[in-house]
Amino acid sequence: MEKTYVFGHKSPDTDTITSSLVMTNLEHELGNTGAVACRLGNINKETEYILNYLDIEAPELIESVEDDASVILVDHNSPSESVANLENATIKKIVDHHKIAIQTSYPLYFRVEPVGCTETILFKMYKEFNVEVTKEIAALMLSAIISDTLLLKSPTTTDEDIQAVKDLAEIAEIDYETYGLDMLKAGTDLSSFSIDEILHLDAKQIDFKDVKSIVNQVNTASINDVLEMKDDLEAGINKIIEEEDLDLFMLLITDIINSNSQVLVLGKSASLVEKAYGVTLEDNTALLEGVVSRKKQVVPIMTENA
Template sequence: MVKTYVFGHKSPDSDSITSSLVMANLEKELGNEHAQAYRLGNLNKETEFILNYLGIDAPELLESVEDGADVILVDHNSPAESVENLENANILKVVDHHKLALNTSYPLSLRFEPVGCTETILCKLYEENNVGISKEIATLMLSAIVSDTLLLKSPTTTEDDEMAVEKLAKIAEIDVEEYGLEMLKAGTDLSSFSIDEILALDAKQIDFKDVKSIVNQINTASIPDVLEMKDDLEKGMNKIIEDENLDLFMLLITDIVNSNSQVIALGKHADLVEKAYGVNLEDNMVLLEDVVSRKKQVVPIMTESA
C-alpha cells in the first residue's frame, strides 16, 4: 500500500488540522483511498473544541516521513514549518493561502489563493470536483474559517471567505455567531498549558530580512489575565532566544473581543517593533490597536521596516 500523508504545519492551528482531515476526505472521494490525515504537533484548545463537538478523533501524530513518501501539504508550504525529511519526500499537491516558499525540482499541483483560510479554497475544490459536502465536513471547514478570520472580522477576510461561511453554515445547520464565539473563547483557555507549551502553541519562525525571528500569537478574551504570566513568559522567551540564536521573539496576545493585540517583544532587535509601528516599548510591551492578523498586519510591516 502506498500511503499518501496529508498534513498541515507544525504547531498546528484549527485550519491546519481541519484542512488535513478535509483534504484527505476529498482525496478519498476522488479515488485516492490511501490518503490519510496527520498532525505535526499537539492540538490547541480551540481545535479540541471543534473535534469534540463533532466527535472526531485527532489525526495521528507524524514526526517524519520516509524517503520517497507521497505527501500533500495544506495550510503551509515552507519546509521550515513542515515535517522532518520533507526534502526527500514526493510532494503531490499543495493547497495554501500563505506566500510561496517552496522550491522543488519537479512539477506538482499547486492551489494558492489570497483568502483568509485554506478551508475556503478546499470548499471551492469540493465544488469544482462535484464532491458533496457533508454536515461534518462543512462544520470542519466553517470552524477553520471562523478561526482564521476571527469571525470574519480580521483584515485577512475576503468576499470568498464570507460566501463560503454563508454556504457552509446552511449545510452544517450552525448559528455562526453563537458557535463561533463559543469556539474562539474555548481556544483562549490557557490554564492547562505550561509556559513552554504556550510559547509553542502558534509559533512561527518568520525572518524579517536578516532579523531571525519567532512570532507567536495567542488569542484571549482578557489581555490582563494573560499578562499575569508576563514574568514567566519573558523567561521562556529569553530561553528560546538563547537556544535558537534569535534576534527577536515577538509575542502577540490578541484580544478576540476588542480586536487588538498586546505585544511583548524581546531580543536584540526588539526595537524593530518600535520602528515598524511608530511606537515605544514600555517594559518590553506595547498595545497595537486594531492589529489581529500576523499575516497581513505584522509580517509585511515588520519586513518592510527591517
C-alpha cells in the same frame, strides 16, 4: 493503494488540522483511498473543542515520513514548517493560502489563493470536483474559516471567505456567530498549558530580512489575564532566544473581543517593533490597536521597516 500523508504545518492550528481531515476526505472521494490525515504537533484547545463538538478523532501524530513517501501539504508550503525530511518525500499536492516558500524539481498540483483560510479554497475544490459537502465536512470547514478570520473580523477576510461561511453554516445547520464565539473563547483557555507550551502554541520563525525572529500569537478574551504570567513568559522567551540564537521574539496577545493585540517583545532588535508601529515599548510591551493578523499586519510591516 500507496499511502499518502496529508498534513499541515508544525504547531498546528484549526485550519491545519481541519484541512488535513477535509483534504483526506476529498482524496478518498476522488479515488485515493491511501490518503491518511496526519498532524505535526499537539491539538490546541480551540481545535479540541471543535473535534469534541463534532465527535471526530484527531489526525494521526507523526514526526517524519519514509523516504520517497507521497505527501500532500495543506495550510503551508514552507519546508521549515513541515516534516524534517520533507526533501526526501514526493509532494503530490499543495493547497495553501500563504506566500510561496518552496521550490521543487518536479511538477505537482499547486494551489495557493489569497484568501483568509485554506478551507475556503477546499470548499471551492469540492464544488469543482462535484463532491458532496456533508454536514460534518461543512462544520470542519466553517470552524477553520471562523478561526483564521476571527469571526470574519480579521483584515485577511475576503468576500470569498464571507460567502463560504454563509454557505457552510447553512449546510452544517449551525448559527455561526454563536458557535464561532464559543469556539474562539474555548481556544483562549491557557490554564492547562505550561509557559513553554504557550510559547510554542502558534510560533512561526519569520525572518525580517536579516533579523532572525519568531512571532507567536495567542488569542484571549482578557489581555490582562495573560499578562499576569508576564515574568514567566519573559523568562521562557529569553531561553528560546538563547537556544535559537534569535534577534527578536514577538508574542502577540490578541484580544478576540476588541480586535487589538498587546505585544510582548524581547531581543536585541526589539526597537524594530517601535519603528514599525510608531509605539514605545514600556516594560517590553505595547498595545497594537487593530492588529490581529500576523500575516497581514505583522510580517509585511516588520519586513518593510527592517
